[in-house]
Amino acid sequence: MKKAWFAAVAALxxxxxxxxxxxxxxxxxxxxxxxxxxxYYGKEKGYFAEQGIDLEIQEGRGxxxxxxxxxxxxxxxxxxxxxxxxKAAAKGAPLVATGVLLQTSxxxxxxxxxxxxxxxxxxxxxxxxxxxxxxxxQIWPLFLKKTGLKESDFRTVSGDAQTKLNAVINGQAxxxxxxxxxxxxxxxxxxxxxxxPIRFADYGIKMVSSGIVANTDFVKEKEGLVRRFMAAATxxxxxxxxxxxxxxxxxxxxxxxxxxxxxxxxxxxxxxxLYKDPDGKxxxxxRVSDDNMKESMDLLxxxxxxxxxxxxxxxxxxxxxxxxxxxx
Amino acid sequence: MDRRRGVTAAERVLxxxxxxxxxxxxxxTLLWDVTVRVLKIPPYLVPAPKDVIVALVAEWDVLLAAxxxxxIATLGGxxxxxxxxxxxxxxxxxxxxxxxxxxxxxxxxxSIPKVAIAPLFVVWFGFGIVPKVISAFLLGFFPIVVxxxxxxxxxxxxxxxxxxxxxxxxxQTFRMVSLPHALPAIFAxxxxxxxxxxxxxxxxxxxxxxxxxxxxxQRSIGNFELPTMFAALIVLALIGVVLFWIIxxxxxxxxxxxASQRHLVVATA
Numbered sequence: 046m047k048k049a050w051f052a053a054v055a056a057l058x059x060x061x062x063x064x065x066x067x068x069x070x071x072x073x074x075x076x077x078x079x080x081x082x083x084x085y086y087g088k089e090k091g092y093f094a095e096q097g098i099d100l101e102i103q104e105g106r107g108x109x110x111x112x113x114x115x116x117x118x119x120x121x122x123x124x125x126x127x128x129x130x131x132k133a134a135a136k137g138a139p140l141v142a143t144g145v146l147l148q149t150s151x152x153x154x155x156x157x158x159x160x161x162x163x164x165x166x167x168x169x170x171x172x173x174x175x176x177x178x179x180x181x182x183q184i185w186p187l188f189l190k191k192t193g194l195k196e197s198d199f200r201t202v203s204g205d206a207q208t209k210l211n212a213v214i215n216g217q218a219x220x221x222x223x224x225x226x227x228x229x230x231x232x233x234x235x236x237x238x239x240x241x242p243i244r245f246a247d248y249g250i251k252m253v254s255s256g257i258v259a260n261t262d263f264v265k266e267k268e269g270l271v272r273r274f275m276a277a278a279t280x281x282x283x284x285x286x287x288x289x290x291x292x293x294x295x296x297x298x299x300x301x302x303x304x305x306x307x308x309x310x311x312x313x314x315x316x317x318x319l320y321k322d323p324d325g326k327x328x329x330x331x332r333v334s335d336d337n338m339k340e341s342m343d344l345l346x347x348x349x350x351x352x353x354x355x356x357x358x359x360x361x362x363x364x365x366x367x368x369x370x371x372x373x
Numbered sequence: 374m375d376r377r378r379g380v381t382a383a384e385r386v387l388x389x390x391x392x393x394x395x396x397x398x399x400x401x402t403l404l405w406d407v408t409v410r411v412l413k414i415p416p417y418l419v420p421a422p423k424d425v426i427v428a429l430v431a432e433w434d435v436l437l438a439a440x441x442x443x444x445i446a447t448l449g450g451x452x453x454x455x456x457x458x459x460x461x462x463x464x465x466x467x468x469x470x471x472x473x474x475x476x477x478x479x480x481x482x483x484s485i486p487k488v489a490i491a492p493l494f495v496v497w498f499g500f501g502i503v504p505k506v507i508s509a510f511l512l513g514f515f516p517i518v519v520x521x522x523x524x525x526x527x528x529x530x531x532x533x534x535x536x537x538x539x540x541x542x543x544x545q546t547f548r549m550v551s552l553p554h555a556l557p558a559i560f561a562x563x564x565x566x567x568x569x570x571x572x573x574x575x576x577x578x579x580x581x582x583x584x585x586x587x588x589x590x591q592r593s594i595g596n597f598e599l600p601t602m603f604a605a606l607i608v609l610a611l612i613g614v615v616l617f618w619i620i621x622x623x624x625x626x627x628x629x630x631x632a633s634q635r636h637l638v639v640a641t642a
Contacts, residue, residue, distance in 0.1 A: 109594065117418065133597050136417045137416055138415070138597075177588055177592045177595065178591045178596060202500040203500075204500070205492070205581070205591075208492050208495050208580050208581045211496045212496075212500075217496075217500065350596055
């Protein structure tokens with residue numbers, strides 16, 4: 046009797062590889078916030094499972110760290126700031142962006158709404174909190190140039206991510222550089238007060254932001270898996286955009302400490318318009334135009350400290366080849 | 374070798390304190406270089422020694438300028454550690470009551486990760502040098518207390534009795550018996566403490582600063598400039614070495630009589 050039972054179990058294991066889902070890790074760029082809602086929504090609704098993917102979402106510690114983890118194959122896919130990925134790739138990291146989701150920049154300088162800092166001129170005489178070395182601190186000089194401000198017009202304090210938040214909440218700084226849907230919501234959670242961002246994109250800064258990146262070897266070996274993942278991700282983004290509150294709820298179901306439902310929903314709703322490029326021409330989530338990438342590349346070389354030689358390799362840094370056909 | 378000739382200049386160089394660590398350092402660097410080449414480690418994970426040395430030379434003025442605020446914060450924190458640590462150690466060593474109440478709490482507080490509470494210092498004290506000094510102080514405080522307690526407790530009871538029998542006042546007993554006997558242990562604690570104070574200063578800089586080696590580290594990590602990052606780490610290590618060496622020199626001057634300061638002397642026949 047026991048022998049027959051063992052044989053049945055063994056047969057089940059032998060037969061199952063054909064039906065087992067692929068275990069895939071997606072490492073996010075940061076701790077979870079509203080922008081990440083589509084992935085949690087897609088996992089909850091089974092869009093990834095129906096593509097044969099058993100998805101594990103891990104929170105990250107910065108786009109740079111996540112990009113390095115994907116390059117080292119510690120994570121299968123990363124959701125990171127694509128310009129940061131390009132900087133790592135230019136230094137030799139084997140990375141490629143298989144889809145660029147945020148095609149308009151989420152970068153902004155934000156502060157409490159009751160401080161009435163709504164235009165770049167209002168920044169004069171204020172204190173701005175920045176994190177040295179992060180993506181926003183590198184585009185900040187371009188924003189200053191585009192808006193006619195000088196470094197001497199305001200005071201700068203530097204600190205890590207938590208310190209920036211503390212500084213604005215406690216009044217040590219008037220503004221911080223952050224993403225429109227991230228720190229603004231965290232400040233709102235902590236204080237209940239609204240935050241007004243001055244969006245870099247409104248002042249002529251055309252830079253792509255978050256996207257899905259993968260290791261180039263991984264993409265070559267597992268082309269089918271990459272296609273299925275991007276198909277599931279695209280459907281997740283499309284469906285989540287239609288149901289923002291449910292998408293935000295999916296975050297909390299998976300991670301009860303992920304935030305508050307109201308601000309996660311608001312953060313995600315602020316993210317949805319950024320899926321389209323500044324000219325509003327994008328046809329499908331993740332599908333980025335060559336022009337958009339070229340503009341971002343130019344900014345990276347001029348302000349991001351990227352080696353000019355990397356311009357020639359731009360085509361190798363991103364691809365739309367693994368996305369599902371638009372209008373299917 | 375004919376010892377009666379004394380020590381030649383060549384022998385003096387070969388036996389000097391800096392040559393052997395230098396040779397070991399060169400060996401380690403060669404090992405690092407070989408490992409990177411043999412295992413084909415990509416430059417965005419671990420930089421090759423050659424790139425680090427190039428970055429060190431190219432950015433030397435930036436790194437040196439950054440080293441100044443870090444060193445000042447380190448010294449400030451270290452000074453506070455000494456100023457608070459030694460008196461507290463005296464109290465703990467001198468009174469069973471104080472020891473019973475205070476010492477376990479001190480140990481408990483050591484387990485609190487300073488990295489986690491460093492942002493709070495910036496909230497409470499602003500963005501200047503104060504949070505960095507406090508951070509350095511908190512890391513450097515404990516080794517001094519532990520070693521000083523050990524030192525004060527190990528004073529020979531006979532010596533204390535002798536001093537009392539000679540009607541020495543408390544201050545005289547402290548100055549002539551307790552303190553000199555505790556000094557060897559205290560110096561050991563000071564050496565550990567100063568290297569930890571460097572770490573504390575950098576942690577403070579990570580959290581909130583416009584200057585210092587911590588700032589250079591943050592910026593170079595963000596830009597994937599690993600050679601610069603490693604070069605900054607080398608400068609940081611050098612700061613620790615220099616401060617350690619200074620304390621060592623002070624130790625040699627302060628307690629030349631101690632067993633640890635004896636050097637091997639070859640007696641002539």
